[in-house]
Amino acid sequence: MGTQPTTALMRKAYQRWAPVYDIVYDKLTEPAARAAVAAVEASGRRILEVGVGTGLSLGYYATHSEVHGIDLSEDMLRRAAEKVRRRTLGHVKSLQVMDACRLGFPDACFDAVTAQFLITLVPNPEGALDEMTRVLRPGGEIVLVNHFGQDEGALARIESVVAPLCARIGWSSDFKASRITGWAAARGLEPLPLQPVFPGGFFKVLRVRKPG
Ligand SMILES: C[S@@+](CC[C@H](N)C(=O)[O-])C[C@H]1O[C@@H](n2cnc3c(N)ncnc32)[C@H](O)[C@@H]1O
Known part of the structure; x- marks a missing residue:
């Protein structure tokens, strides 16, 4: 039962977001998304x-x-499928409704896995990361993009002040990059240095390499 209510709420939330999502996020997230795509493509062509x-x-x-x-949300995926059709994006091989914590792909079948603005929304982030690792080939990379809170320092103090505002738009500063690097270390994976991206380093690219 554990995560089901949250998963249902997430579907509902993105049913509401889907019609306006691109208007709000397209330009804001483009530099971060481009940085993530460049990083995954450096690992190979089979990408999830x-x-x-x-x-x-x-x-x-x-x-x-x-x-x-x-994606969990059919409403969001429908818009992705429209883009693929409209722009004839032949490199997009499939779009499927699926939970990040239960990936329906065989072991080690991707060169790279990316999750952009997702990991802080998943009720069991370590479970999702374990699944991403399972479907990743040895030597491949997981590439995450998100706003991650700072562990300490002046920025951490500012974040705690603006946290209620960020939470309203879905960017929690409670989720620290150290949670991911701690998970990686416990699994024998190699976290790479954080790459700050637009706007002003608020978003960050976090790469984790699976040993070859
Ligand atoms: C903030 S949006 C980001 C969408 C896209 N990555 C982007 O950067 O524009 C988060 C997406 O994650 C999806 N999502 C949330 N929880 C999920 C889960 N457990 N499994 C798969 N997708 C999930 C939502 O449906 C939504 O489409």
């Missing part, structure tokens, strides 16, 4: 995008990539 949403990033991939997208 978890929580692909309305497919804002799908046009940033090279045409020789083979991209599979999954």
